[in-house]
Amino acid sequence: MKVNAQSVNFSADGKLIDFIQKRMDKLELFYDKVIESDVYLKVENTSAKENKIVEIMVFVPGDKFMVKKQCKSFEEAVDSACSSLERQLVKKKEKQRAKA
Numbered sequence: 590m591k592v593n594a595q596s597v598n599f600s601a602d603g604k605l606i607d608f609i610q611k612r613m614d615k616l617e618l619f620y621d622k623v624i625e626s627d628v629y630l631k632v633e634n635t636s637a638k639e640n641k642i643v644e645i646m647v648f649v650p651g652d653k654f655m656v657k658k659q660c661k662s663f664e665e666a667v668d669s670a671c672s673s674l675e676r677q678l679v680k681k682k683e684k685q686r687a688k689a
Contacts, residue, residue, distance in 0.1 A: 590617055591625040601630055605663055612671050616647065620678035624648045630663055645670045652681065 592613045594606050609628055617623055629644040639659055643666035647654045656673045660666035 590614055590623050592628060593625065594628045594630065596630040597632075599630075599632055601663075605630075608664055609667055612667055613645075616671060616674055616678060619675050620649065620682050622649050623678075624650065628667070633659070641666055643667050643670050645674060647674055647678075649678075649681065654678070 590613060592610050594601065594609050613626055613628070616626075626645060626647045629642075631642040631644070633640040633642055638661050641661065641663050642657065642659045643663060644655070644657045645667075654674055654677045656670040656677075658666040658670040658673070660669060
């Protein structure tokens with residue numbers, strides 16, 4: 590799957606990009622028609638510890654899914670967002686099976 594990762598106002602290191610790619614590749618286990626995904630990484634300027642924001646947009650034929658998570662670390666946010674996306678993709682697949 591093609592993953593476009595963009596970090597806003599900072600530069601993400603290679604380890605983080607690799608982690609995102611591996612985690613996003615696992616989504617194909619749940620729904621194999623994923624075209625591509627956009628991942629936006631942002632750091633919010635607040636005193637709160639949970640200032641890392643991850644927005645993931647996944648494109649599938651005829652639809653797109655958007656998830657936004659805010660956590661203490663980018664890894665935690667990506668993991669949480671991917672879990673939400675997994676549920677959405679499974680739901681979409683089940684709806685398609687019901688139609689067929």
